[in-house]
Amino acid sequence: MIALKHISRLYRSDEIETTALLDVNLSINRGEFVAIMGPSGCGKSTLLNILGTIDRPTTGAYMFEGADLATMSEAGLAEHRANHLGFIFQSFNLVDDLTIRENIELGLLYRKNLSGSRKAMVEEAMDQVGIAHRARHYPHQLSGGQQQRAAIARAIVGAPSLLLADEPTGNLDSENGHQVMEILKSLNAGGVTVIMVTHSQSQADQASRVVNILDGRMVLSVNRVPA
Amino acid sequence: MxxxxxxxxxxxxxxxxxxxxxxxxxxxxxxxxxxxxxxxxxxxxxxESWVPNADKIYDVGILWTLPGRPAQQSTTSMGGMLDQMHEDYPDLVGTRILEFNATVHLGSDVVQEKEQLVDPDFFKLFDLPLAAGSKQGALEPGRIMLTESMARKYFGRVDVVGETLRLSDDEGALNYTVSAVLRDIPRNTDRNFDFVRLLTPESHKLMNDYWMHWGSASLLTFVRFDTQAEADHFQAGLDDFVDRKGASEARNGVPYHTSESLHLLKLRNLHLRDKQxxxxxxxxxxxxxxxxxxxxxxxxxxxxxxxxxxxxxxxxxxxxxxxxxxxxxxxxxxxxxxxxxxxxxxxxxxxxxxxxxxxxxxxxxxxxxxxxxxxxxxxxxxxxxxxxxxxxxxxxxxxxxxxxxxxxxxxxxSGGRFGMRVREALVVVQFAVVIAFFVLTWGFERQIDHMKSADLGFQRSGLMIVRADDPAMTLASVQSVITAFRQVPGVSLASVSNYAPGDESYTSGGNIKLPGDTGAETNLTYAAVGPDFFATYGARLVVGRFLDEAHGDETPVAEDSSETIVIGRKAMQSIGFRTPEEALGKTLRQGKRALQIVGVIEDLNFRSPKDETLPMFYYFHRELKNNQIVAIRYDGVAEPEMRRRLTDAWRQAVPDVPAKLVSADENLDQYYKPDRNRSNLFSAGAVVAALVGCIGLYGMAAFTASRRMLEVAVRKVLGASRRMLISLLVGSFLRPVLIANLVAVPVAYLVLSKWLIQFNDHIGITAVPFLVGGGTAILVAAATVGMLAWNAANSAPGRALRSE
Incomplete structure (x- = not known):
């Protein structure tokens, strides 16, 4: 499904050149649950952003189901994100001024050629994460766990083939963190490819593969059978 | 989407x-x-843009260039001028408009209305729409047109064609048949066509002396040209026309048009003809x-x-x-x-x-x-x-x-440093405008107050003025009115003159020869005054004496006689005397007449304070022949009560002429009205601009404060005191306001001084408005931002830091 070939990402400011990623090669198959691990500042989030096409590699090729995303236009990438990707963030990033339902509906807003009823899709996503009873509330009225479940609903409402999660449980207590992990696992079981950045070994243990990054290089990729 | x-x-x-x-x-x-x-x-x-073909209509105005006086443009012209133009330009289309205060008789009641006397070609220029009747034959002797409002006022309905109306004007009290009803004239006009009838030789008989007298100006003359080229061609011949027709007024071989030249003024430009x-x-x-x-x-x-x-x-x-x-x-x-x-x-x-x-x-x-x-x-x-x-x-x-x-x-x-710079620049512009508005509003208001309290050379309070210039009034009836006024309790003095506060017109005394043999001349304006005139107005004598009967000041009728006059300070300077004492006793010459100065007074300013003070001389008549204006000095009675008593006394003395009493203050007020209107509108604009400016600053400050929450929290953790934090936040907002002051002060100063120059007597510009305006802006800014800064400085740092 995904093939990263010799991906590097350099950041240049006036005098300093920082290497965030160096010559990363990574293939991910449909249906995998990949955990990306590594210490702070190692380039995990850069890798996730490149996978999510909200950052471009400096060099290298990014093939997604046969299409080269590294050279695709901005508009093409936007369409790609709308049709194929779902994002989950550590700080939820719900829009304050929209209700939970409206936030989730945002996940469909930029999709063209939408088949089926938008309303039904939103209802289904809310049911899937158990947030339907909060549909008319605003994000600040919800607990962290509820906000993250709403954010997941927004990410999956368009039935993406790839779900990108950047420390999705980082701002949650263990009980809510556990719930979120369960949702991700069940989505994965339903066929969605999940790539998740995490600090937690116990969460990484629940993935089907662990990729370790250190100082911008991929140091280890371990396939494991989920417990 | x-x-x-x-x-x-x-x-x-x-x-x-x-x-x-x-x-x-x-x-x-x-x-x-x-x-x-x-x-x-x-x-x-x-x-006048509503007048059909307004662009083709011109007023024939006069540009006066008189010795010792600034050139002056008037819109009025000589009564008989259009007749003389028709002699030379037989195809000229034109009409005169002579305005009268006419009295409408309604049973025993009398009401004063404005009446316009016009020539038969009136409709060829002012093609006013009719509500009833027809233009055909509307302007014939014995007929009158009136507006819808007037029709409703006097008959209670619009279609009043054929009705009769009794009206008195210069022609006397006559019955007129309504020939047509004009639609009401819009508000944006200086031409108030209320009652319109034909201008006949009988209707201007009182002006006969001046009707064909070059140098006089008594009515408006309008002409029509279909193209600009025709108008230009006509204009080009006007100097020759003036020299031909006004030849008798020419002096020392100088062509007359150098003193009085005619100019076509577009009808549409008349209203804002005055540059100010x-x-x-x-x-x-x-x-x-x-x-x-x-x-x-x-x-x-x-x-x-x-x-x-x-x-x-x-x-x-x-x-x-x-x-x-x-x-x-x-x-x-x-x-x-x-x-x-x-x-x-x-x-x-x-x-x-x-x-x-x-x-x-x-x-x-x-x-x-x-x-x-x-x-x-x-x-x-x-x-x-x-x-x-x-x-x-x-x-x-x-x-x-x-x-x-x-x-x-x-x-x-944040949108980067550029964004911050742009926003700061916008705040500077905004506050500069607000501060400049404040200074200008202050200046305008102070000048208007100043004009209202300015020394006009006479005592305004306790002074009533009533025009007794209705044609229906005789010499005897004016005297009976004055006698009646003098008996009203509270009235101390009553006098008559042909010049009073609020007068737009004045009589030029022609060129006055100065004492000595140099042949130098200057142009003075004169007024005829009756007994007690100076005392009634409270005029202040500088040297000599006022005019009165006891000194035998009655002006003789003969043209080669000698008479006594009192002059104002401005006339004294205009003649060239250095001191009032030097002027006293000197004799001037007006044609064959000798004018002996027996007194000098502080100038009486009866006209707009914007205008230059007229160089005036006053001569004495026990009884004035026409254009009488009665002034009444009273004391110890409230104005409304005095107005009532005087109106009653007037009605007793002359029941068939309406009493038009105005206080000296009201009379003068008309001059301030446009300025005050404009100043009010300006203030309203300025206040709103200031309000908007403050709203904007508050919004900007609120925004910045919320953005800098993290910075504030970090500084707090590092030990910054509340006071330091507030001064930091407030300070960053005061900088643009301070810069705004630097921009606004010179601009406001320049504009205000340019505006003030137009007034003959104007206030000086002090530092006060600049300090108050700038200070207020800084205070308001500090208060708005300070309030937010206080909140920010008081917030717990933990919350802001946690979200990082």
Whole structure:
């Protein structure tokens, strides 16, 4: 499904050149649950952003189901994100001024050629994460766990083939963190490819593969059978 | 997508009422001021534009160039001039308009109305629409036209053709048959056609002496030319025409047109012929534009600042697949919706305030959605452009953010140093305008107060004036009125003269030969005064004595006689005397007449304080022949009661002439009225601009304070005291306000001094308004920002830091 070939990402400011990623090669198959691990500042989030096409590699090729995303236009990438990707963030990033339902509906807003009823899709996503009873509330009225479940609903409402999660449980207590992990696992079981950045070994243990990054290089990729 | 834009706009508005309210309020007030002042400018510049073919109609005005006096343009002309023009230009189409105060007799009641006497060609120039009757034969002897309002007033209905009306004017009291009813004349006019009838030789018999006397000007003469070329050609021949017809007035072989030349003035330009009025209208239009400008800056500032706080939302939308185009559309759409809402609110404010403005200013401003469609379309267009401007910046900047970077940080990107600089510059411009407005308003108000309290050489309080110049009044009836007034309890003195406060016209005494053999001449103005004139007005004698019967001051009729005069200080200077003492006893020559100066007084300023003081001399007549104006000095009685008593006394003495009593203050007030109207409109504009400026500053400060929460928290952790934090936040906002002061002070000074120069007697510019205006701006800014800074400085640092 995904093939990263010799991906590097350099950041240049006036005098300093920082290497965030160096010559990363990574293939991910449909249906995998990949955990990306590594210490702070190692380039995990850069890798996730490149996978999510909200950052471009400096060099290298990014093939997604046969299409080269590294050279695709901005508009093409936007369409790609709308049709194929779902994002989950550590700080939820719900829009304050929209209700939970409206936030989730945002996940469909930029999709063209939408088949089926938008309303039904939103209802289904809310049911899937158990947030339907909060549909008319605003994000600040919800607990962290509820906000993250709403954010997941927004990410999956368009039935993406790839779900990108950047420390999705980082701002949650263990009980809510556990719930979120369960949702991700069940989505994965339903066929969605999940790539998740995490600090937690116990969460990484629940993935089907662990990729370790250190100082911008991929140091280890371990396939494991989920417990 | 549109639905989502509407939803987001609605949510942002409802959930951030302070921001939305400030933004909407500021812009709608700005729009309201702009629209109102534009309407005012439109009103003032549209005078007579409603007259069909107004561009083809010209007034023949006179440019007087008299020795010792600045050149002066008048709109009036000699009564018989049009007849003389017809001798030389038989095809000329023209009409005279002679205005009278006519008395309408309604049973035993008498009402004074304005009557216009016109020539048979009247309708060929002023093709006024009729409500009833026909133009054919409307202007024949014995017939009269009147407006709808007058028809309703006197008959209770509009179609009154064939009815009879009794009217007295110079021709005496006569019955007239109504020949036609004119539609009411719009408010934007200086020509009040209330009662219109034919100008006949009988109707100007009292003016016979001056009817064909070059050097006189008693009525308006209008001519019509279909093309500019024809008008230019006619104009080119006017100097020769004047020299031919006015040959008898020429002196020492100098062609007469060098003293009195004729000029065609476009009908449409007559109203703002006076440069000061024109400048005032332009100024007000500019104030309107500036108010809108300030509000627009404010709007853009707040919109972009607010949008900057939505960077995270933008980043999220981009991860969801929004293109830059989608986001640009969203922000543009939101800004356009906001400006449209402000436009509607602004127009509502205008609709609500116009009746008040019209009532206080005597104006006829209206928002006419059908006839001013062009203006409204332009306004809507301007507002939409503003919406685009306010939307484009955030649309461009925000859609250009790298979502990865925005999402990686818990802080919102600021739009960079450039954005901050732009916003600071906008605050500078805004506050500079507000401070300049304050200084100018102060200056305008002070000048108007100054004019009202200026020394006019006579005592204004306790002085009533009544014109006894109705043609129906005889010498005897004027005397009986004066006698009756003198018996009214509270009245101490009553006198008569042919010149009084509020007079627009004056009589030139012609060129006066100065003492000595140099042959030098100067032009003086004179007034004939009756017994007690100087005492009644409370004039102040400098040297010599006032005129009275006891000294035998009665002016002889013979033209080669000698008479005694009193002169004003200005005349003294104009003649060339250095001191009043030097003038006393000297003799001037007016033609064959010898004028001996027996007294010098402080100048009596009866005209507008804008005008130069006239060089006047006064001579004595126990009884005036015509144009009598009675002045009454009273004491110890309230004005309304005195007005009632005098009106009663008048009715007893001359029952068939309406009493037109005015106080000296009222009489003078007419001169201040346009200035006060304009000053009021200006103040309204200035206040709104200031309000909008403060709203904007508050919004900006609130925005900045919230952005700097983290910085404040860090500084707190590092041990900064509350006082240090507040001064830090306030200080950063005072800088643009201080710069604004530096910009505003010289500009305001220049504009104010230019404006003041037009007044003959004007106030000096002190540092006070600059200090007060600048100080207030700084205080207001410090207070608004300080309040927010206080909150920020008091917040717990933990919360702000945790979200990092």
């Amino acid at each position: 549109i639905k989502n834009t509407l939803l987001t706009f609605y949510r942002v508005t409802v959930r951030h009422p302070l921001y939305a309210g400030l933004n909407l309020l500021g812009l709608s007030f700005g729009i309201a001021v702009f629209v109102t002042l534009s309407l005012y400018a439109h009103f003032e510049t549209s005078f 009025s024109a400048a005032a209208v332009v100024t007000l239009a500019l104030v309107g534009l500036l108010s809108f400008f300030v509000a627009a800056i404010n709007f853009i500032n707040l919109s972009t600042a607010r949008a900057g706080m939505r960077a995270r939302e933008v980043a999220v939308r981009r991860t969801l697949g929004a293109t830059r185009g989608d986001l640009r559309l969203q922000f543009l759409g939101e800004a356009l919706l906001m400006t449209l809402a402000a436009l509607i609110a602004g127009l509502s404010i205008v609709e609500l305030s116009l009746p008040i403005i019209n009532a206080t200013g005597g104006l006829g401003l209206s928002l006419d959605y059908r006839h001013q469609a062009g203006f409204l379309a332009l306004l809507t267009g301007g507002v939409l452009v503003l919406g685009l401007l306010a939307g484009i910046y955030p649309a461009m900047v925000l859609s250009g953010f790298q979502p990865a970077q925005v999402l990686a940080s818990s802080r919102s990107p």
